[in-house]
Amino acid sequence: MSFLSIDHLSKHFPSHSGNGKVCIFEDVTVKINKGEFVTVIGHSGCGKSTLLNIIAGLETPTEGGAILNGQEVTGPGLDRMVVFQSFALMPWMTVFENVALAVRSAYPTWSSQEIKAHVQKYITLVGLQGAETKKPTALSGGMKQRVGLARAFSIEPKVLLLDEPFAQIDALTRGVIQEELVQMWNATRNTVFMVTHDVDEAILLSDRIMLMTNGPSARIAEIVDVTIPRPRSRETIIEDEHYYKIRNHIIHFLVRHASHGQADESGEHTERSGPVEINFRDQATNQ
Amino acid sequence: MGIKSTQHPFFISVFFLGIFLFVWHVATISPPFDPTGKTEEELLVLEFNGDIVQTDDGRYVWNPEKEKVKGVPGPMTVAEKAWIELNEAFVIKGTNDHGIAFLVGYTVSRFSVGFLVASGVAILVGIILGLNQMLFRALNPFIQILKPISPLAWMPLLLYTVKDPKWTAILVVFMAAIWPTLATTAFGVNSLRKEYLQVAAILQLSWFKRLYTVILPGAAPTIVNGLRISFGSALVAVVPAEMLLGELGVGYLSWIEWNNLDIAGVIFAILVVGTVGVLLDSGFNKLAGLVTYRE
Incomplete structure (x- = not known):
């Protein structure tokens, strides 16, 4: 039994014309093991954020469901913390207060000293010591998301849900924070479900990458095993023999699915077949 | 920069207030009563109406009591009124x-x-x-x-x-x-x-x-x-x-x-x-x- 399983999940929205429904994605089935870092890549609008929100309990599926640790997800909870693309820090609270709000909720029995120490630990972990009393407005995008990560890690959730966490951060800072996230993940070995459209980010961070076709009626077409040993860093990862194979494979997939309907014309995958698993290590041994 | 930019508007405000009070004052001054060209009868009617009063030396002046309700009062009159009111603020x-x-x-x-x-x-x-x-x-x-x-x-x-x-x-x-x-x-x-x-x-x-x-x-x-x-x-x-x-x-x-x-x-x-x-x-x-x- 896997730790987090997404079981035959479909999501329909009422269509704009009023009658009928638009299918965002359908029949998505994923199994994620404890401590695994899994990423979904797809074009904008393919429903990957909706998928993440359903796991978070912030949206309800039309069919199917998500099961975490043997329990079906029925609503949001402290065991599944989201890191938002828009940071979602309370602008009227300081950095410390933003993290403390989460810690206080997760550990309601703790004394204020315990809470303070715990908050301080995670603020230090993301390198924001000295900025505790600043308001989010006074921080750069990168620093804001560090607060978002500190808040998410601080409540030690069973699953971390990263919703395009670095999309609003400039490219140079993004690389630095990605590396920091690698280190934080190495230290905590959280189960992580991430949504992104940054291929390099996905390869650097993930154990497996799920490739999603375009909506409407998007589905997960392929699952790519990132066969690059850990620990990884941005500098060394590009030396790995599998790096460009994986990267090219994903980019080819994304280009093929750049416009609506093309995926079906290519006829590579029939409607109801499950996702194709891609593993370059196996391919190497097979050849 | 600090001193100049904070002091200037204050002085300009005072300047405009001064101009405003001056114009107000000048516009509300009534000229002293001039009896030339008025007959004895006309003067009697004015006095009877309470518009003018005769002083001890026999001259006619505007009735100071009626002045208060005639036209718009000037800044001095208002200031006087304010002074009285503020002195009696707690009475x-x-x-x-x-x-x-x-x-x-x-x-x-x-x-x-x-x-x-x-x-x-x-x-x-x-x-x-x-x-x-x-x-x-x-x-x-x-x-x-x-x-x-x-x-x-x-x-x-x-x-x-x-x-x-x-x-x-x-x-x-x-x-x-x-x-x-x-x-x-x-x-x-x-x-x-x-x-x-x-x-x-x-x-x-x-x-x-x-x-x-x-x-x-x-x-x-x-x-x-x-x-x-x-x-x-x-x-x-x-x-x-x-x-x-x-x-x-x-x-x-x-x-x-x-x-x-x-x-x-x-x-x-x-x-x-x-x-x-x-x-x-x-x-x-x-x-x-x-x-x-x-x-």
């Missing part, structure tokens, strides 16, 4: 003749009660409507009809139902203050970024905690804007309410001075109304500064 001479400090106190307390109660009700109802889109859409037509009604239009009905001018005046302020805050609070809560509420939901905050750690501070800048509009319209409403109801206060002062045909008193009352407005407004701005934030 109660009769049931309806209370010192200016008391009148200001009555108006401020009347205003405060009406405004605070209205704000409390408006924020509470606004939050409920802001969180419940269905309820908001259902009640919005009523709010739209009630909002543009002048608070003074309610007065006869209020007076008839509560049968007490004291409470009627407070209720007029209440009616003036409730709608802008209600509408903007509902809007502010409704347009609160949904991520904030999602974070609150993930952190499993209780309804009450969600209200005062996320919803209220998040909507605070919008709520404060609504309060500011309410504040202005309540301040506008309190003066005529006092005039019409005869309730002691600065609005009443303006009306009673008019009834006394004491125009200097009317001008003084106008200045007092302005001062009270500034006092209340600066207090309000201090409060508003505490709750606003930048995105």
Whole structure:
């Protein structure tokens, strides 16, 4: 039994014309093991954020469901913390207060000293010591998301849900924070479900990458095993023999699915077949 | 830079005030009475009417008592009146003749009660409507009809139902203050970024905690804007309410001075109304500064 399983999940929205429904994605089935870092890549609008929100309990599926640790997800909870693309820090609270709000909720029995120490630990972990009393407005995008990560890690959730966490951060800072996230993940070995459209980010961070076709009626077409040993860093990862194979494979997939309907014309995958698993290590041994 | 840029506007203000007082003074000076060209009979009629009086040395001058109610009083007359009023600020001479400090106190307390109660009700109802889109859409037509009604239009009905001018005046302020805050609070809560509420939901905050750690501070800048509009319209409403109801206060002062045909008193009352407005407004701005934030 896997730790987090997404079981035959479909999501329909009422269509704009009023009658009928638009299918965002359908029949998505994923199994994620404890401590695994899994990423979904797809074009904008393919429903990957909706998928993440359903796991978070912030949206309800039309069919199917998500099961975490043997329990079906029925609503949001402290065991599944989201890191938002828009940071979602309370602008009227300081950095410390933003993290403390989460810690206080997760550990309601703790004394204020315990809470303070715990908050301080995670603020230090993301390198924001000295900025505790600043308001989010006074921080750069990168620093804001560090607060978002500190808040998410601080409540030690069973699953971390990263919703395009670095999309609003400039490219140079993004690389630095990605590396920091690698280190934080190495230290905590959280189960992580991430949504992104940054291929390099996905390869650097993930154990497996799920490739999603375009909506409407998007589905997960392929699952790519990132066969690059850990620990990884941005500098060394590009030396790995599998790096460009994986990267090219994903980019080819994304280009093929750049416009609506093309995926079906290519006829590579029939409607109801499950996702194709891609593993370059196996391919190497097979050849 | 600091000294120059802060001192300049002050001097310019003083300069303009000086010009204004001078023009006012010159425009309101009446020339001394000139008896040339007037017959004995005409002079007698003027004296009989009380327009002029004969001095001890036999000359005719304008009647100083009638001068007070003739034309617009000059700045000196108003200053004199203000001096007298301020000296008697804490004196109660009769049931309806209370010192200016008391009148200001009555108006401020009347205003405060009406405004605070209205704000409390408006924020509470606004939050409920802001969180419940269905309820908001259902009640919005009523709010739209009630909002543009002048608070003074309610007065006869209020007076008839509560049968007490004291409470009627407070209720007029209440009616003036409730709608802008209600509408903007509902809007502010409704347009609160949904991520904030999602974070609150993930952190499993209780309804009450969600209200005062996320919803209220998040909507605070919008709520404060609504309060500011309410504040202005309540301040506008309190003066005529006092005039019409005869309730002691600065609005009443303006009306009673008019009834006394004491125009200097009317001008003084106008200045007092302005001062009270500034006092209340600066207090309000201090409060508003505490709750606003930048995105």
